[in-house]
Amino acid sequence: METDELAARIRAGERRALARAITLIESGRADHRAQAQALLDALAATPGSALRIGLSGTPGVGKSTFVESFGTMLTGQGHKVAVLAVDPSSARSGGSILGDKTRMERLSRDPAAFIRPSPSQSALGGVARRTREAVTLCEAAGFDIVLIETVGVGQSETMVAEMTDLFILLMAPGGGDELQGVKRGIMEMADLILVNKADGDLKPAAERTRADYAGALKLLRRRPQDPDGFPKAICVSALQEAGLAEAWREMQALAAWRRETGHFDARRAEQARYWFAEEVRRGLLARLDHDAAMRTRMARMGDAVAAGEIPVARAAAEMLALLGTAP
Incomplete structure (x- = not known):
């Protein structure tokens, strides 16, 4: 075509x-x-004007269930929702079972929704290699809300915050110790923390966990892109679809405030600068992978480093000089 x-x-x-x-x-x-x-x-x-929402959380926290319930609520309000679900890949084959779309059976049949699972392959940051470009395509297709579901939480997962307008962290009840597990890096990125599975016997534990996270958020340094009260923690139940409307109101309020104060456009501009630099870095790495002479030189340098004939830093400096990027 x-x-x-x-x-x-x-x-x-x-x-x-x-x-x-x-x-x-x-x-x-x-x-x-x-x-x-x-x-x-x-x-x-x-250019698209969709609201880009990143969603991350530990495996098993209910991300797929939340996305399906939340996405169905949004399409019911007249929105067009695109879901880019990134699955972890095999380190050996690069393949993935891409099970997220299978879990979202109800949303996948919704004519106002589009679900695209992709393997993360070798990309870090919890996103696929070309997720940002996929967002651009979804916006061009008329979707006004794009949800990016990442593979999980970790220090390298924060890259999704560089391609979204709002970053949502989904947590499970009884996660007092998870404050240590997610570290400050991921906490400082979150605009909203949603404690999922706040239903049945887990509801009291979810309320306690929400209070723990709310207290922890108050200890973080105030960010200029946040109005009073943000970031905040809310209890939700994706299974019973409880708290989803409140969470959406908070997301809309935060996005509206950032648009009014200029933080929204400023953040988009910062992200464009970030991805420009990232593409240059990826291009330099691609030269090492695809240029036969460079691969040969890399292998020779690697052998010399392994044999202790040359220090790692010096070998790296020589390779960068060959690429014309020496400082």
């Missing part, structure tokens, strides 16, 4: 064309990368 035709179909909201375009941008083939860039250039004239 020609680039112009594919772009036109995406603007028309064709789900099959959108799925095909995401497959194209996720491809590592050189010819596909060229086509993907041409497609993104063609869609650049229609």
